[in-house]
Amino acid sequence: MRVLLIQPPESQSVIGFNKFGCPEPLALEILAASLDGHDVRILDMRIDPNLEGTMRDFSPAVVGVTGYTPNVPQMLGVCEEVKQLDSRVTTLVGGYHATLCPDDFGVPHVDVIVVGEGEETLPELVGALERGGDLDEIAGLAFRRDGQWVFTPPRQLLADLDESPLPARQLTDAYRENYFFQFWSSPTPVETARGCPHNCRFCSVWVFHQRRCRFKSPERVVNELKRVRSNTAYFVDDNFLQSLRRAEKICHLTKEAGLRLRYWMQARSDSIVRRPDVVERWAEIGLSTVLVGFEKFREKELDDLRKRSSVETNEEAARILRANGVDIWGAFIVDPSWERSDFDALIEYVRRLKVSFPQFSVLTPLPGTEFFRDKLGELTTRNYELFDFLHSVLPTKLPARQFYGEMARLYSSTTMSFSDLKERIRSGRIQVSGLRRIKNLLAEVSNPEAYLRGLEGGRTGK
Structure with a gap:
């Protein structure tokens, strides 16, 4: 068929x-x-x-x-x-x-x-x-x-992820040169696990996966890595270090196989802090960037999100990554209720943490989550195009133009210096083509009018 x-x-x-x-x-x-x-x-x-x-x-x-x-x-x-x-x-x-x-x-x-x-x-x-x-x-x-x-009755989650078929990557060969992820050209996504045992209020991953985390065996993961045809593999798991013993075994087998790749992963700060030696070993074989969901810089706000982490843990995780020469891709959540002083404080915090590539998203109640049900009566729109994490679908305390001006200022005020970018190009951690893309991206996300145009376009459905 x-x-x-x-x-x-x-x-x-x-x-x-x-x-x-x-x-x-x-x-x-x-x-x-x-x-x-x-x-x-x-x-x-x-x-x-x-x-x-x-x-x-x-x-x-x-x-x-x-x-x-x-x-x-x-x-x-x-x-x-x-x-x-x-x-x-x-x-x-x-x-x-x-x-x-x-x-x-x-x-x-x-x-x-x-x-x-x-x-x-x-x-x-x-x-x-x-x-x-x-x-x-x-x-x-x-x-x-x-x-x-x-x-029909619900489908049970796949019990053994090793039974999941190897991706049919040949079916997207015609598009390969067009794929990119931030500053990487044609990186290869690799899935080694699914789900998350945590229950952060803003996240839909744990809802979909029933608050379970399932893993592929280290041997299966390395088998997939051997098939990577680019020079960069990025692990799409929500927390690659959820099982530190498994992450350690994958690292050992990868090194044993003689694979020469650059790696990117997502990891929780508490996992990083629990075993800094695992991060060190991955850095030795090519780990270049880790996406960490720091989310907030105040304890109460972390607690409100049910993040089950702390500011101290976040800062220690950042220190460990820096000590191992790993770039920090730090994710932070902006609350619609913020005033200008909150944006000022976040900018100062990101600079102090020395985040290489900061990412700022607006707190968004995703459909299907408890948070969405709690905020249903406060939504300013049901146009799903605006649930893109760069627009607020909840009322903002600041006027819209000022709020999105502050969003733009977050990026313009925390961008990596040109000398640091040049150093990363020299070391091969960023490709020249990636630098061009980042330049164009930052020009857009640092422009308040881009948010407002999108807001108007989303409202009209254009």
Whole structure:
């Protein structure tokens, strides 16, 4: 059966974190690999928007679309266009938002919603469609019957991640030179774990994964690393150091295999502090950057987010990374209730922490989370394009123009110096092409008008 999997286009009207990268669609590559025996293609509409041409040339029987909350309008738009081009096609949607908020896809041009992980559900679904079989027996689905939505029993999370197929990266080869993540060109995403055992108020990861963390074996991870075709691998796990013993074993096996790559990972500050020696060993084999969710610089605000960390731990983690020559990609959350003095304090803190690449997001109640339910009555918009972490969907204490002026000032006031950037280019930690992208990105996120244009575009749906 011919199956077309689609990464939808990004909104052209809203400035969002898509500006920071165009990553390889790993989730679609894994799903494609699960469809053994079927003719599968991936269309990345962020790069190639020619849906009509692809539909004409490939003539798929099934089209699946994925995305996060800000992508919902585009996901729906793709499904609608598919139906206009060929009404016989079965359209599917999946991903975080579709799982947590399936009602948002209850429209005539969406036929099936894949609820939860898809490696097992999708092959069963496509097989049933090919045979003309009943969908009732397939767990993890919502589908329309006689004008009503039918939900099948939940799909259990994949118990052994080593059973997840190796990504079908060959299906995105045509797009490879267009992929980037911040200052890395064509980096390779590698998944070694899923989920998180913590329950931060603002996060949807633990909700989707039922507050569980599942791991691939170190041997499986190194097998994937051996297949990396670029010089940079970035681990997409929410906390690569969740199991420090496993991270240590992966490091040992990677070194033993003689792999020469640069690595990027996400890690919690408390994991870093618990075993500084693990960070040191990874730095020895090529760890260049760690994304740390510092989030806040005041204890009470960390507690309010249920972060279960502390300012002291964050600062010690930053010290450990600096001591090992690892760049800090520090993530901070801006509260809509902030005044100018709060922005001043954050700028001072970021400078003191010597964060190499600061990232600032607006506290956003993501649909499907407890935080969203708590804040539902306060939302200023339900336009999902504006749930992009760079716009506030809650009332701001400052007037909008002033608030976004402060957001822009965060970036313009904490950008790495030109001499530091040159040093990183000389050492190979940043590519020249990456520097150009960062320059263009910073020009946008440091411009208050860019936020306001996006705000207006998002409101009007342009």
